[in-house]
Amino acid sequence: MPAAPRSNRNRIILVVILVLCVTIVTLYVRESDKGPLHKIQNFFLDLVSPVSNAFAKIFRPIKDGVVNLFHLPSLSKERADLQKQVAELQRQRIETKEMESSLEELKRLLHWTEGQAEIETVGADIVGQSPNNWQRLMIINRGSSSGVKKYMSVVTDEGLVGRLISVGSRTSVVELITDSRSEIGTRDQRSRETGVVEGKNDSTLRLNTMKEDADLQAGDVVETSGLGGTCPPGIPVGKISKVTKRSSGLTRYVEVKPYVQFSKLDKVLVVITPEPESIILRESQ
Amino acid sequence: MSRNRQIFLMVIVVLAFVLQLSVLPQFKMLGVQPDLILVIAVVVAVQDGPVAGAVVGFCGGMLQDIASPQVMGVSALTKTLAAFGAGMMKDFFMTYSILLPVVLVFLATIFEMALHQGAMVVLGQEQLPPFRIVTVLAESLYNVLAVLVVYPFMRRFKFPQKEDSVVLTKPSKS
Numbered sequence: 467m468p469a470a471p472r473s474n475r476n477r478i479i480l481v482v483i484l485v486l487c488v489t490i491v492t493l494y495v496r497e498s499d500k501g502p503l504h505k506i507q508n509f510f511l512d513l514v515s516p517v518s519n520a521f522a523k524i525f526r527p528i529k530d531g532v533v534n535l536f537h538l539p540s541l542s543k544e545r546a547d548l549q550k551q552v553a554e555l556q557r558q559r560i561e562t563k564e565m566e567s568s569l570e571e572l573k574r575l576l577h578w579t580e581g582q583a584e585i586e587t588v589g590a591d592i593v594g595q596s597p598n599n600w601q602r603l604m605i606i607n608r609g610s611s612s613g614v615k616k617y618m619s620v621v622t623d624e625g626l627v628g629r630l631i632s633v634g635s636r637t638s639v640v641e642l643i644t645d646s647r648s649e650i651g652t653r654d655q656r657s658r659e660t661g662v663v664e665g666k667n668d669s670t671l672r673l674n675t676m677k678e679d680a681d682l683q684a685g686d687v688v689e690t691s692g693l694g695g696t697c698p699p700g701i702p703v704g705k706i707s708k709v710t711k712r713s714s715g716l717t718r719y720v721e722v723k724p725y726v727q728f729s730k731l732d733k734v735l736v737v738i739t740p741e742p743e744s745i746i747l748r749e750s751q
Numbered sequence: 752m753s754r755n756r757q758i759f760l761m762v763i764v765v766l767a768f769v770l771q772l773s774v775l776p777q778f779k780m781l782g783v784q785p786d787l788i789l790v791i792a793v794v795v796a797v798q799d800g801p802v803a804g805a806v807v808g809f810c811g812g813m814l815q816d817i818a819s820p821q822v823m824g825v826s827a828l829t830k831t832l833a834a835f836g837a838g839m840m841k842d843f844f845m846t847y848s849i850l851l852p853v854v855l856v857f858l859a860t861i862f863e864m865a866l867h868q869g870a871m872v873v874l875g876q877e878q879l880p881p882f883r884i885v886t887v888l889a890e891s892l893y894n895v896l897a898v899l900v901v902y903p904f905m906r907r908f909k910f911p912q913k914e915d916s917v918v919l920t921k922p923s924k925s
């Protein structure tokens with residue numbers, strides 16, 4: 467009867483694995499960010515990121531090739547459209563040059579905002595993405611050795627990308643504003659109404675305002691308010707794309723389309739000054 | 752399971768882990784990438800039994816947990832249970848064609864994703880829902896495509912043990 471001991475052995479293996487998993491999960495959740503399991507994870511993140519980045523660079527041309535194959539039939543139409551756009555852009559370029567000089571003057575006159583003048587950034591490359599489909603995370607090649615700290619904001623010239631939720635020595639994890647756990651204090655640039663923008667794990671955001679009857683319109687620009695202490699004020703987040711009343715008529719659903727195109731992100735800036743703590747302190751004074 | 756098969760599975764899990772982190776994010780469809788480690792764990796559960804699948808699910812899931820920014824142990828736990836469950840379920844099906852791993856991978860993906868999401872909610876890492884049915888179905892179908900390649904490939908490397916092979920001898924005259 468050799469089957470019985472074998473089945474017992476299998477049962478023991480399974481129980482050991484399950485106990486091991488539950489123990490690791492419990493220890494990981496209970497320990498601080500500087501605990502041994504977090505340190506092991508950060509070490510491996512540092513180790514894996516360059517490899518992952520190298521593979522991404524190797525496979526990007528193949529991916530682009532495959533994508534282009536699918537779009538081949540529509541390319542001729544696209545070419546005609548692009549030629550029209552080029553003509554239009556050339557006209558706009560001349561207009562823009564004229565406007566640029568006047569804009570520079572306006573910037574100086576308005577001093578822009580004091581907060582933005584204080585902003586110092588450090589550039590970073592995106593070297594990895596979230597391994598599962600439930601989180602919207604990215605890994606960048608900057609860590610504590612570059613002066614980067616937890617909760618620092620990540621931006622591009624288009625607007626806010628997210629904030630750092632984990633910092634290793636040479637890599638960090640960015641929680642994108644589209645992640646369902648992301649909550650950013652914002653305000654409407656036109657009406658100055660404040661609220662909180664939440665991610666939904668898709669391409670749009672949801673804006674929850676302090677007042678239910680807040681003055682919000684489709685097309686309004688939403689920027690960071692600085693409240694909450696992690697993001698400096700005045701960083702563009704997105705544009706209100708939809709304001710709809712719920713069927714009950716009591717609440718509204720405000721949808722915001724982010725300015726940043728996350729699928730095309732390659733390089734980002736980490737806001738190192740003002741630091742998140744200093745923002746929190748300044749707000750409390 | 753033969754020693755050669757064990758070595759082969761170790762190599763396959765590490766290779767799948769490298770592909771999962773590096774190549775597969777470049778080939779997302781509908782914003783979703785296949786879960787190669789889960790697919791391999793289910794295939795092993797079908798070919799070598801539920802415990803072997805659970806061990807592969809644990810090792811692959813743990814590698815994924817260690818080298819990615821998520822709660823350590825959750826993927827290992829969910830993949831262990833999904834592969835073990837798939838291995839147990841295979842006895843309920845009266846077929847050994849490619850249809851068996853296809854169905855099991857499809858079901859295991861849905862189960863694993865639900866379990867993973869549930870665990871994250873319980874641990875306070877995720878809010879309810881955003882369990883999007885489109886994401887679940889897209890990953891399940893993507894995994895089914897992957898198993899059509901993985902299953903025949905892994906069957907080629909069965910490495911049967913000596914005692915498993917049948918020896919035909921002539922019946923004695925007495």
